[in-house]
Amino acid sequence: MLEDMSINTQVAILAFVLGGLFGITAQRTNFCTMGALSDVVFIGDWNRFRAWMLAIAVAMLTSQGLELFGVVDLSGSIYRSVNLGWLGAIIGGLMFGFGMTLAGGCANKTLVRLGGGNLKSIVVVLVLGMFAYMTLRGLIGLARVQLQAFSMTDVSGWGAGNQGMPELLAALGAPVIPARIALAVIIAGGLAIFCFKDAGFRRSPRDIGAGLVVGLLVAAAWVVTGVVGADEFDPVPLTSMTFVAPIGESLQYLMTFTGASINFGIAAVGGIVVGAFLSAVARREFHIESFTDADDMLRHLVGAALMGTGGVLALGCTIGQGITGMSTLSLGSLIAIAAIIVGGLLGLKYQEEGSLGGAIAALVGRS
DSSP states (O other): OGGGSOHHHHHHHHHHHHHHHHHHHHHHHTOOHHHHHHIIIIIOOOHHHHHHHHHHHHHHHHHHHHHHTTSOOGGGSGGGOSEEOHHHHHHHHHHHHHHHHHHTSOHHHHHHHHHTTBHHHHHHHHHHHHHHHHHHHSTTHHHHHHHHHHHOEEGGGGTOSSSBHHHHHHHTTOOHHHHHHHHHHHHHHHHHHHHHTOHHHHTOHHHHHHHHHHHHHHHHHHHIIIIITOOSSSOOOOOOSOOHHHHHHHHHHHHSGGGOOOOHHHHHHHHHHHHHHHHHHHTTOOOOBOOSSHHHHHHHHHHHHHHHHHHHHTTOOTTIIIIIIHHTTBHHHHHHHHHHHHHHHHHHHHHHHSSHHHHHHHHTTOO
């Protein structure tokens, strides 16, 4: 039946299915990067953080395998551009990480909560999407363009084909394919060891399953856009799971339905919400939740604005850069996810200490 549809429609349907599986998985396993950092900081539980690291390892190994065997060419993704936006990755990553702590979850968790009946998530999605689109093409877009013009580094000047770490090593004289294999094995293998050396994680099928499924879904998305979407005359842009810019595009699509076309990101966002809804209903966990007071609403509004703006500046979120981008072995993704983690830790300490100065002091070890 798919063969009779346009390529774009085929990709959208498959994206909706993958998004639905993502939503079901995240709802059932409580997969959330912000929650993972919170567990580490406040209760010393590393299981959800290890689930995230396992997802990165699985996505990296499978995605690099797909590229090595010629199934997809990840150099066509935005993460492997020759333009390394290091400053946007740092500033945007810090903003997104800090914002997700105020908003109570990262972008994918917000969509999952929306599917579960959380009214706060409706507000977060609307504000996040608005600020994401403003940063892409609206009021904040000019500042983003100026920031990129000021700080963008063309790695071809270093002799590298793109900002992939194997290509950067190749510029130093290392053969690119052996470098790709070595980096994938070392990084993914190191993450896997970090995950499974812990007995508590080994006894947690929920967290192991979350990491495995999310990682495989990222690789599957590369296949959908890179193989199914590889039309000779009008190819679908090569992409995988990422949620900040697609939330903004989804709002624009809903408001201009007759004049806009659906894409992979929009369909995946819809799939996550529907998948989380079906899972919540099936488990009898669907319930309406609203803001507790005005301060709670204000925190979520500020957090959503920071996430929308920061996610676009950083070219992704904890999934978009943290798993999808890292699966391409991109240096920019490594910078972005490091900044997101620092921003998240800073945000958690801010809520604990009550001031930004106190949060910075606590983060660097000064009381």
